[in-house]
Amino acid sequence: MKKLIIALILITALTGCSKEDNSISFNQKNYEFSHQTDKGYDVYTNDNHELEIIINEDGFVLSTEIDEDIYIVAGTTAKYQITKNGSTITFSGTDQETTGTESVDWNDDIIPIIEKLTK
Numbered sequence: 001m002k003k004l005i006i007a008l009i010l011i012t013a014l015t016g017c018s019k020e021d022n023s024i025s026f027n028q029k030n031y032e033f034s035h036q037t038d039k040g041y042d043v044y045t046n047d048n049h050e051l052e053i054i055i056n057e058d059g060f061v062l063s064t065e066i067d068e069d070i071y072i073v074a075g076t077t078a079k080y081q082i083t084k085n086g087s088t089i090t091f092s093g094t095d096q097e098t099t100g101t102e103s104v105d106w107n108d109d110i111i112p113i114i115e116k117l118t119k
Contacts (some may be wrong), residue, residue: 014063025115026051027066042117053117060114077111110115 022033024044031044031051041052041061051064059076072083079093082104090100092107 024051024116025063026109026113053113055114055117062110062113073110077114080110082107 001110010045024031026044026046029046029049030048031046034043034045034050034056038043039054040056041054041063044051044053049064051062053060054064057077059074059080062073065076069084070086073080074083075093077093079086079091082090083091084102085095088100089102090098090104092098092100092110094111098107
């Protein structure tokens, strides 16, 4: 029972922290918290452009559309992968050197965003 209560407190604290500041920086733009989807994704917007993020005990998923390409970043801060239109293009993280077939200008934004939202 104690573990359940502790887990609920942690979930509440993490969820609350994700919206406390209401803004994150991604791809040289500031995004403001807009709402949370039915599936639990926090949606951040900048001029009608959306950035969706979900964080749980297994890691995180971040998704966005840039220049008609859909990017999904998934994993943990230690190791994550970036897919573009369904194909993996980059592996990166604090425990892994960045490698892949294509680099993205905003890769350095990922870890600070996730660290900020999980404080």
